Amino acid sequence: MDDLAARTALIAACQSLNALGINQGNAGNISLRSGNTMLISPSAIPYDQLRPDLIAQMTLDPAQPTITTPHDPTGIWTSPWTGPCKPSSEWRFHRDILSARPDIHAIVHTHAIFATGLAIAHRPIEACHYMIACFGGHDVRCAPYATFGTQALSNNALAALEGRTACLLANHGMIALGETLDRALWRAVELETISKQYTHALMLGDPHILSRAEINEALAQFAVYGHAEPLAKAATSR
Numbered sequence: 046m047d048d049l050a051a052r053t054a055l056i057a058a059c060q061s062l063n064a065l066g067i068n069q070g071n072a073g074n075i076s077l078r079s080g081n082t083m084l085i086s087p088s089a090i091p092y093d094q095l096r097p098d099l100i101a102q103m104t105l106d107p108a109q110p111t112i113t114t115p116h117d118p119t120g121i122w123t124s125p126w127t128g129p130c131k132p133s134s135e136w137r138f139h140r141d142i143l144s145a146r147p148d149i150h151a152i153v154h155t156h157a158i159f160a161t162g163l164a165i166a167h168r169p170i171e172a173c174h175y176m177i178a179c180f181g182g183h184d185v186r187c188a189p190y191a192t193f194g195t196q197a198l199s200n201n202a203l204a205a206l207e208g209r210t211a212c213l214l215a216n217h218g219m220i221a222l223g224e225t226l227d228r229a230l231w232r233a234v235e236l237e238t239i240s241k242q243y244t245h246a247l248m249l250g251d252p253h254i255l256s257r258a259e260i261n262e263a264l265a266q267f268a269v270y271g272h273a274e275p276l277a278k279a280a281t282s283r
C-alpha cells in the first residue's frame with residue numbers, strides 16, 4: 046500500500062467507527078504500520094475533518110531521540126512526529142504495541158459502550174462465547190487504570206495484551222489489534238459484540254463459562270477458519 050492509500054484507508058477506518066457502533070464522537074484513535082513508522086490519527090480532530098495530510102507519522106525506532114514540545118507542560122507529546130497536527134495522545138501504546146508485535150499492523154482504540162462498561166467494572170471478559178478465541182485465548186483481560194496518554198497506560202495495555210489481540214482498559218475503553226486494518230476493525234466489532242452478549246448474560250445471572258479445553262478446540266478451528274491460504278501469507282497481502 047502506498048503512503049496516500051494508507052492515509053486514505055486510515056481515515057476511512059476512523060470515519061467508520063461511529064457507524065459500526067463501536068465509538069462515539071471524537072473519542073478513540075487508529076494507527077497503521079508503514080515500514081518502520083506508524084501513521085496515526087491526529088489528536089482531537091473530528092473524524093469528518095480528517096485529510097490525508099493531517100495524519101501524523103511517527104517513528105517506531107526506539108533509538109530515535111525524543112524532543113519536548115515547549116508548549117506542552119504535560120509531557121504527553123514528547124516524541125517527534127511529522128504532520129501539522131499532534132498525533133493521538135495515545136501514541137505511546139500504539140508505538141509500543143506495534144514495536145513489540147511484528148505480526149500486528151493496525152490498532153483500533155475506542156470507547157465502545159459495552160466494552161467500556163465492563164472496563165468500568167474492572168471485569169475481564171471470560172469465555173462466555175466461543176468467539177472469545179478470536180482474541181487469541183480464553184479471555185480478554187482488563188488492563189489496570191492509568192491516566193490517558195501516559196507510559197503507565199501503555200505498559201499496562203502491553204501486559205494485558207500478552208498472547209491476545211484485544212484488551213479492555215479500566216475506566217477508559219478497549220484496544221483491538223489486527224494483522225491488517227480490516228482485521229483490527231473486525232476484531233473491534235467482535236469485541237463490542239461479545240461485551241454486549243456477556244453484559245446481558247451477567248444481567249440474567251450466572252453465565253455458563255466454557256472450559257479451557259473447549260476454547261482450545263475453538264482456537265484450533267480459528268487457525269484454519271475462513272482462510273484458503275495460510276494466515277501468514279494472507280497477513281502480508283494487506
Ligand code: 13P
Binds near residue numbers: 074088089133194
Ligand atoms: P486523541 O484524540 O488524542 O486520540 O484522544 C482520544 C482518546 O480516546 C484518548 O484515549
